[in-house]
Amino acid sequence: MPELPEVQTIVDELNSAISERTITGCKILRPSIIQGDRKCFTRELQNRTIGKIVRRGKYLLFHFGDDQGLVVHLRMTGKFILERASVSNAPHHRVIFHLDDGSHLIFHDVRCFGTLEFVKDIKQFKKILSLGWEPWERRLTTQSLYNKIKNRKTSLKAILLDQTVIAGLGNIYASEILYDATLNPELKGNEISQEQTRRLIRSVRKILKAAMKYNGTTISDYRRVDDKQGTFQNFLKVYGKEGENCPRCSSSIIKIKQNQRSTFLCPNCQS
């Protein structure tokens, strides 16, 4: 489900809703969701006060005042639900956090790919350390990105999904970005010019910024903490638009498979 704009929306809403709340207890309904030491998880989180919640790539980092914290990844269908009073019974509730104001934060996940992990030092957490540039990081420049991908034999689409290059992009925005930049998704890293790299970065920033403005894209599962939907699906140009007309040239949008995943493109504009 969520890519950077969806995760950022959720992080912003959680900061408003539960920052400075203390976790009074937690109930694990699906143990496989918990990474690391499951036995310690409940004990480590007990009586912790949630400080700042930040996003890095598609991870949510709940800081507990020091370097310790809770690292969450929503994967495809993970979401957070805040219930003010009693906890409803739903089949996909996986972990329930009880908070000191009587409310409950529920981690809900249909497919159970999502992960929660307590970490003693977030700064040294390997999965976070291996992430690439944030889209608005100064070090992400035409030159640095060009240097990083100029020898790669894989497609631009796969490069955009590679979290060790730029962190936060996923399948929807990868197609939208390549369409915006008029780049063929099947072009290889070692085939693109500096000018094309410049356009790629510009489109990454443009599309993500617009998606965040509209609180992300809801196609089926993604919901905000208050259960509202994002609205960027109303502005998608190619994702899920197979057979529809390209807004730029009216050619028919096509769907192809790259590395087992769908890519949507205009075969004319992006040739």
Added chain:
DNA sequence: AGCGGAACCTGTCGGC
């Protein structure tokens, strides 16, 4: 080293 495919788990949808 770097690439592509399988696996992880559950639900939905379209075709026959």
Added chain:
DNA sequence: TGCCGACAGGTTCCGC
């Protein structure tokens, strides 16, 4: 109607 395969917003592991 019912079954079966394909597909879904992501990541990790494994073999080549």
